[in-house]
Amino acid sequence: xxxxxxxxxxPIAAPRPWFQSGRFLLLLAALTLVYAxxxxxxxxxxxxxxxxxxxxxxxxxxxxxxxxxxxxxxxQDVQLGMTIDPRFPPExxxxxxxxxxxxxxxxVAVGSQxxxxxxxxxxxxxxxxxxxxxxxxPQQVARFQTDAQGEFQTVIxxxxxxxxxxxxxxxxxxxxxxxxxxxxxPLRPSKTLLIVLEKVVETVFLALMGTTFAIILAVPLSFxxxxxxxxxxxxxxxxxxxxxxxxxIMRSIEPLILAIVFTVWVGLGxxxxxxxxxxxxxxxLGKLYSEQIESIDPGPIEAITATGASPLQVVRYAxxxxxxxxxxxxxxxxxxxxxxxxxxxxxxxxxxxGFILQQYINLLQYRQAxxxxxxxxxxxxxxxxxxxxxxxxxx
Amino acid sequence: xKGASLRIEHLVKVYPDGTRALNDISFDVTPGEFLVIIGxxxxxKSTLMRCINRLIEPTSGKIYIDDVDIxxxxxxxxRELRRRIGMIFQQFxxxxxxxxxxxxxxxxxxxxxxxxxxxxxxxKDQVAQGMANLARVGIPEKARTRADQLxxxxxxxxxxxxxxxxxPKMILADEPVASLDPATSHSVLKYIEELNKKDxxxxxxxxxxxxxxxxxxxxxxxxKAGQVVFDGLPKDIDEQWFRNIYGEExxxxxxx
Numbered sequence: 087x088x089x090x091x092x093x094x095x096x097p098i099a100a101p102r103p104w105f106q107s108g109r110f111l112l113l114l115a116a117l118t119l120v121y122a123x124x125x126x127x128x129x130x131x132x133x134x135x136x137x138x139x140x141x142x143x144x145x146x147x148x149x150x151x152x153x154x155x156x157x158x159x160x161x162q163d164v165q166l167g168m169t170i171d172p173r174f175p176p177e178x179x180x181x182x183x184x185x186x187x188x189x190x191x192x193x194v195a196v197g198s199q200x201x202x203x204x205x206x207x208x209x210x211x212x213x214x215x216x217x218x219x220x221x222x223x224p225q226q227v228a229r230f231q232t233d234a235q236g237e238f239q240t241v242i243x244x245x246x247x248x249x250x251x252x253x254x255x256x257x258x259x260x261x262x263x264x265x266x267x268x269x270x271x272p273l274r275p276s277k278t279l280l281i282v283l284e285k286v287v288e289t290v291f292l293a294l295m296g297t298t299f300a301i302i303l304a305v306p307l308s309f310x311x312x313x314x315x316x317x318x319x320x321x322x323x324x325x326x327x328x329x330x331x332x333x334x335i336m337r338s339i340e341p342l343i344l345a346i347v348f349t350v351w352v353g354l355g356x357x358x359x360x361x362x363x364x365x366x367x368x369x370x371l372g373k374l375y376s377e378q379i380e381s382i383d384p385g386p387i388e389a390i391t392a393t394g395a396s397p398l399q400v401v402r403y404a405x406x407x408x409x410x411x412x413x414x415x416x417x418x419x420x421x422x423x424x425x426x427x428x429x430x431x432x433x434x435x436x437x438x439x440g441f442i443l444q445q446y447i448n449l450l451q452y453r454q455a456x457x458x459x460x461x462x463x464x465x466x467x468x469x470x471x472x473x474x475x476x477x478x479x480x481x
Numbered sequence: 482x483k484g485a486s487l488r489i490e491h492l493v494k495v496y497p498d499g500t501r502a503l504n505d506i507s508f509d510v511t512p513g514e515f516l517v518i519i520g521x522x523x524x525x526k527s528t529l530m531r532c533i534n535r536l537i538e539p540t541s542g543k544i545y546i547d548d549v550d551i552x553x554x555x556x557x558x559x560r561e562l563r564r565r566i567g568m569i570f571q572q573f574x575x576x577x578x579x580x581x582x583x584x585x586x587x588x589x590x591x592x593x594x595x596x597x598x599x600x601x602x603x604x605k606d607q608v609a610q611g612m613a614n615l616a617r618v619g620i621p622e623k624a625r626t627r628a629d630q631l632x633x634x635x636x637x638x639x640x641x642x643x644x645x646x647x648x649p650k651m652i653l654a655d656e657p658v659a660s661l662d663p664a665t666s667h668s669v670l671k672y673i674e675e676l677n678k679k680d681x682x683x684x685x686x687x688x689x690x691x692x693x694x695x696x697x698x699x700x701x702x703x704x705k706a707g708q709v710v711f712d713g714l715p716k717d718i719d720e721q722w723f724r725n726i727y728g729e730e731x732x733x734x735x736x737x
Contacts, residue, residue: 383574383577385570385572385573385574386574386575386576386577388536388570388574389568389570389574389575389587389640389643390576390587390590391536391563392534392536392563392566392568392653393563393564393567393568393587393588393589393590393591393643393646393647394560394561394562394563394564394565394590394591394592394647395560395587395590395591396560396590396595398595398598399590399595399598402598402599402601403576403579403583403587403590403598404576407576407578407579408576408577408578411578
């Protein structure tokens, strides 16, 4: 046997390192362009994050002291008739048994100073003095502090107030009003908390009703949208495509937009939110259900058919056990999403907690807003946990 | 109980895509036989099995079970006939999320009114029969377990118990052990053999391993490209036949 000489291994040209290849450089240039444009078009300005802290600080601070518990508030409220026109004498208000007010003079001119004295108020408390015009508009003119005997004396300047069309007449009769407010008794749920809780319940049920309506329509529709059941003849295929197109179009419309449409249609309130969530969920659930029906294992169907079972029995014993648990899981998941959705649907008037959250923010009532934000957080987290737990149980 | 007889005459199955899965198949099975069908994947074994209980409609040819031509039966008559033909599958085909007992009882569906299905109701005596069949395949303690919690061998035994619920005259076993390990394969095949020997049930069983076919079969039919290429006793399959059935390149693999 003759020894064969192996051919010398040919040197293989080392490939250029990846970062020198033309394709990579082209890709790099393209990405640079894309991100440069993106940075500009979205007006990214990281400096604002630090400059804006003072604006966001009150909100962040209040986020950690939500309006949850409060003591019962008591108010002492006394008024004294005044006039800014000597021709119209000051009103004589019926005297009460409680605190009283008196003034150095009760006939005053706008811009002049007058000393107000109060007696019989709660001792060592702070209060507020208001100037009230004829139509009942209060205007704060001073803060005061009562002494140990419950008395105070404060000098105020008579403000210019709106007197209305009858400027020469009765509008000259105005009032001074003193108010002392304090909290007493045990801590109890604040009014905000009660409102928020009521709205949280409304939110969860808004999501529940929306999801329920969606299930009722999505279950039958999902069979029409399942290819393995429908695409057996041209008519079925057409129905399948129409159903799937409906699902895809409806799914791509945000529930927030649907909610705007429904607030116009059925008016502001939770019903509009229910309809918006329902319509969007029909499409989402329908698609998920259809895909589940398409992915069932045909084996059990074959096996049950082979035992001589009727078509109804085949559906009951081979199809239903396969689709019911995932249907339940998807539905709970959708409800979970809908609870999250329904917290913002209120921003456009669709009911639920978002409605009052927006009000609190607009009125700069950050502590109340914080209560709503915490409530949303707790409910969404709880739903998340609950839905995960259920899904684990059934699937 | 006496097994069913089977006679197949000129059976042809052409799928819509033009595949000729069965090409003029004819053979007889006498009551109480353990007929093993061998052949390469795609040789038509599964199609043949499914034509016998018309899960697949044959294109032409006749199939007689106990001298009744089943190819001319209506759907309703066919359902009544299927009640007496048990079927066992390679992938077990259990409803995975249902309990073992429900899977076993589903073998009885052909005998109970369809409306009972809504409540998943089975009479007491049938539940007792289901438990007895589970005991027979050695897993009575698994009755309340979900089917997918079981091992492969146990799942196949549930499949056997389900077929037993039908009080079958014939069992079609489509590669019953192809998904199982060698030891489990023997245990499953022994249960099927017991039904064949003790209860006299006619068994048609497709197998991959010739060693298993020789061990369990009373007769062997070999398919190749939709045609019967061998029909005879297990001992008659020699090296030459083996190459003929499985191709010239084939080497026989033994299974212990």
